Amino acid sequence: MNPDSLTDWLNKFSKRNGLPHINLHAFRHTMASVLINSGKDVVSVSKRLGHAKVSTTTDICSHIIKQADEQASECLADVMLRKTASMGKVNSEKFNKVIKST
Template identity: 45%
Template sequence: MFFTLALFGGFRREELCGFEFQDFDHDHQTASVKRVSLYTPEDGIFTAPTKTAKSRRSLKLPAWVFSLVAQLQEERHRQCLALGDQWHESGRLFTKVDGSPIDPGRPYKWLKRFCKERGLPFYGVHQFRHLNASLLIYNGEDVKTVSASLGHSQTSTTLNIYTHSFETAQARASSAIADKLPVKFGGK
């Protein structure tokens, strides 16, 4: 579920760890980023505001993602019943076995171990966000839409990070136009 949301929403790791079940509107099929979950040795795991005001956003996601969220919520309910008074209700999607918020570093460690066990290259959790952005750009989304989807405070941030992807998409679009024109300009 974590990596599904990372890919389809392009969410930051701390945003994913901060998701609560109440952030998912099943009727409108939107997920809203309202908080982040962070860790420091001094404070442990704690909840904080999003990175920027524009990081607070709602994204429409595929309907089947909400089925997975509902299944996860049912699983959490069963865990709660099984643990009884040992359960620590946090409302979070991603928790420790006892229901308390997961350490934001845990998905990184899990993915690294998963890749190693299967002989796959490991690129880190943040690459799911980059893949999301690159796929949006490749499929013709404009910089403003991509920037809003990623929660960047300025489109210049998106352009700086994804310049190559936008250049590749623009070149592909230019070639598509040239391939469709019946007349070749500049020649005889």
């Protein structure tokens, strides 16, 4: 199938249904975002995207990877804070700073 045929079809479909213009490449970016934010490893995401080198994926998706890492850090901090809070008094602000700096 000619990629232009698919692009033309998507453009016509979007226009006919009152949807904003979207290019096909946006679907690749969305797929990478969904997979990384779902916890899939970067090597698998890179293979799915067809990148020859994992570094290509990490360079292009660095903002997504950073966001996923921040979410993982917050999750860990929440779990650790609940666990330590059940053991006694904890300074939560100081604890969160320590966890997020790692």
